[in-house]
Structure formats: structure tokens, C-alpha cells
Amino acid sequence: MGKRQPADAPAGGDDPREPRKLPRRGLLFGGAAVGLGALAAAGAPFAGAAVGQLTGNPAPDEPAERVHGGTAVAFYGDRQAGITTPAQAHGVFVALDLRPGTTRARVKALLRLLSDDAANLCAGTPALADTEAELAQVPARLTVTFGFGPGLVAAVAPARAPGWLKPLPAFSIDRLQPGFSGGDLLLQICADDPVTVAHAQRMLLKDSRSFTTVRWVQTGFRRSYGSEKSGTTMRNLFGQVDGTSNPAPDSTDHERVVWGGGDIPAWTDNGTSVVIRRIAMNLDKWDEVDRVGREDAVGRRLSNGAPLTGEQEHDEPDFTAMSRHGFPLISDVSHLRRARPEDSSQRIFRRAYNYDAAPGAGGVSDSGLIFVSYQADVKKQFTPIQRRLAEADMLNLWTTPVGSAVFAVPPGCREGGFIGELLFA
Numbered sequence: 001m002g003k004r005q006p007a008d009a010p011a012g013g014d015d016p017r018e019p020r021k022l023p024r025r026g027l028l029f030g031g032a033a034v035g036l037g038a039l040a041a042a043g044a045p046f047a048g049a050a051v052g053q054l055t056g057n058p059a060p061d062e063p064a065e066r067v068h069g070g071t072a073v074a075f076y077g078d079r080q081a082g083i084t085t086p087a088q089a090h091g092v093f094v095a096l097d098l099r100p101g102t103t104r105a106r107v108k109a110l111l112r113l114l115s116d117d118a119a120n121l122c123a124g125t126p127a128l129a130d131t132e133a134e135l136a137q138v139p140a141r142l143t144v145t146f147g148f149g150p151g152l153v154a155a156v157a158p159a160r161a162p163g164w165l166k167p168l169p170a171f172s173i174d175r176l177q178p179g180f181s182g183g184d185l186l187l188q189i190c191a192d193d194p195v196t197v198a199h200a201q202r203m204l205l206k207d208s209r210s211f212t213t214v215r216w217v218q219t220g221f222r223r224s225y226g227s228e229k230s231g232t233t234m235r236n237l238f239g240q241v242d243g244t245s246n247p248a249p250d251s252t253d254h255e256r257v258v259w260g261g262g263d264i265p266a267w268t269d270n271g272t273s274v275v276i277r278r279i280a281m282n283l284d285k286w287d288e289v290d291r292v293g294r295e296d297a298v299g300r301r302l303s304n305g306a307p308l309t310g311e312q313e314h315d316e317p318d319f320t321a322m323s324r325h326g327f328p329l330i331s332d333v334s335h336l337r338r339a340r341p342e343d344s345s346q347r348i349f350r351r352a353y354n355y356d357a358a359p360g361a362g363g364v365s366d367s368g369l370i371f372v373s374y375q376a377d378v379k380k381q382f383t384p385i386q387r388r389l390a391e392a393d394m395l396n397l398w399t400t401p402v403g404s405a406v407f408a409v410p411p412g413c414r415e416g417g418f419i420g421e422l423l424f425a
Helices: 024-029 031-042 047-054 104-122 133-137 150-156 194-208 252-259 291-298 335-339 378-391
Strands: 090-098 143-148 185-191 212-221 272-281 353-357 366-375 399-409
Touching (some): 090 150, 090 194, 090 366, 104 143, 104 194, 133 194, 194 212, 252 366, 272 378, 291 335, 335 378, 366 378
Antiparallel strands (some): 090 185, 090 212, 143 185, 143 399, 212 353, 272 366, 272 399, 353 366
């Protein structure tokens, strides 16, 4: 037996500055490996990096690890975390239904139990009856955000239900499935580590099983932590930037759009609302559209998200600009034009996640967007935008809403309290 090399030693003991040879065994993986070998032989500029990734070789001058799992987001506060918190890489959205006959006192017990355990998990501390305590030690910016559906508010304080807390109006483009719609209680669980998310989900569902049944679960993702500069607008699986027009957190616009800001009557102080729409995206049909057609449908450049009349992502679009043939540079039925309101009060704060499920027979993908929208008043802010999109949006050729749910988001709580306690006052 030869001397065993350290795990991070160069293959074969060669000088690390020299190109590595693809192990003969790697050729068994098929055409991809053979193709990389051919590229390397031809001197392609990126081939070395690709081969290095296959063999586990970290890129030069880059740290082997970027430790971020210990970062914690405070659970307690006047407002719930997970709304203005910069979006984490992984998210799961769970809708629960109260068991028949659940009393007001039982709902209170459930919310107290969930709040206590969520606070511990967000701090990197095991929940009260955590049988996998070691999994709780990496909070990875975990946040747990609660939303109350019509059924929960009706069980606790029906007179306090806001007028918009009900299913959205029926839209002609909807093909809603019960398995992705409605619900009495929402758990939005987000973190930069999928194990953290999975553990928190399991613990909170264990807390809930005597009080509720699971109605639906939707799991989503964004770019991994550190793969892009902080603050970069996410991209959906069409390759589009998604959320350019969001009001910046801590701005006056954000305060008004999400929390009311004295202009839009919010549900309650430090409360807001959330709409979750599951949008199926037909990537197989999208593949048939050329780049110009894709940009015309969106109204933005795919390269950087700039409007077709601008150069940078956040440039203001010019809807009056015409081509040399006399047509609007940004089509009247482009997504950008239909989603952008004339009324400045009709704005929302997007915090969406991509999803990618197992494809059906004969398909390549079953993918889409978990569209998550926060706003002070669903009826005044969200519904008018959605109505315009349903009437005429070029993207409707490739997208179909298959799920829809509306929840009231209560304020945060102080240590010793629980989410939703004001409903019991």
C-alpha cells in the first residue's frame, strides 16, 4: 500500500500549478466528462475551472469555506422577522388547517407553543422537545413568519378580521388546485441552509399536529448564500430578474407599502398581509422563444434587467418611446407595463422563491415561482395589479397560477409573549 495522501493534497502529488488530469474512472460518467477533456486539450479558457469543480479543487485565491451558519436573526420584536429580512437561500411555506372543533383556548395554546419553539430555533437553540438537538445549532439566518387565514381569525376574534382576508377574486387565467390554495395558519420558514429549514419545519409541525392538519407545503430556493453580491435582484427560472421595483427596506415607500405608513390602513399596528400565488412556468414552451421575443414579453433586458428603454436595471422605463417603425419600445402588453400601476398606492413588496418539482411523463421540467407578496391592504394594492395581469400580460402565454392563498400577518411579540396575542386581548 502506498502512503496515503491528505484529503486536500493535489492528485498524484503533482505540482498544484500544473493542470490536473481527469482520472480515467471519470470517463465512465459519459459525454460530459469527455467533453470537458476535449475542451481542456483545446485550451478553452473555462475548461480548467470546470474540471477543477469535478475533482473538488477549490478555485485559486478563494477560501475553501465561507462559514455563515452561525448568523442568527432575532425572533422577538415589534414586527415579525422574515419580511424585511434579506431573503434567505431556502424557504418552505406550510399551510395548516385547524382541526374541527378547535377552541379559542386551543388556538392560543398552539400559538404560544409555536412562538416559543420558533424563538429558540431562530437563536440556534434546540426547541423544548427537540430530539435532534444538534440540528438546531446552525441557525443560518433562520426566520419563522406566521400568517393567519380566515379560519383562524374567525375562531379567535371574528370581529377583527380585515375586509380583505378572504380568497382573491376569480381570475380568468387561474387554474387553482386545492392542494396549493387556502389555509388557516401559514408558517413561512426561511434560512440559508436547507437542513436548518427542514429541521425547523419538522419541529413546528410536531408542535402543531394535535391542533392542525397539513393543507399544503411548498418548498422554494434562490441563489446560494455568497454566490452573488448582497442586494442583487433574484432571477426566476425564466432567467428574468424578479423584484426590481421593490421599495427598498427602511425607506418611506417600504413603510407605506408594507406597513401602511399612515397612508394605507393596515390590519393592525406593525401588521401586514401576505399573498402566496404558485405560478407554474412552462419552461419547455419558453425554450421555443428567441431572446428578442423573451425580452419583448417582459419589457426588460435579460442581461441585466434594464427596461428596454434604459441601460441599467433601476432606470425608469419610458413608455412613450417608439421604435423607428412607430411601435412602443415597451409593449403595452409586456409584463413590465401591465404590472406597473399608474396609481402609486398600488405597489407591493415581492419576496418570491423558485420551485422545481419532479417533471411529469414526457416533460423536462415542472418548475415555477412561489410568488410571495407583502402589502398593507390586499384589496387596494395587490388585487388591481393582478387584475391587469390577468386581462393582458404576454407572459400569460407561458405561466399559469395554480395556487392562491391570503393571510393576515400579525405583529411580532416580546419575550414571554406569543405571535397573535393581541387577538386575545
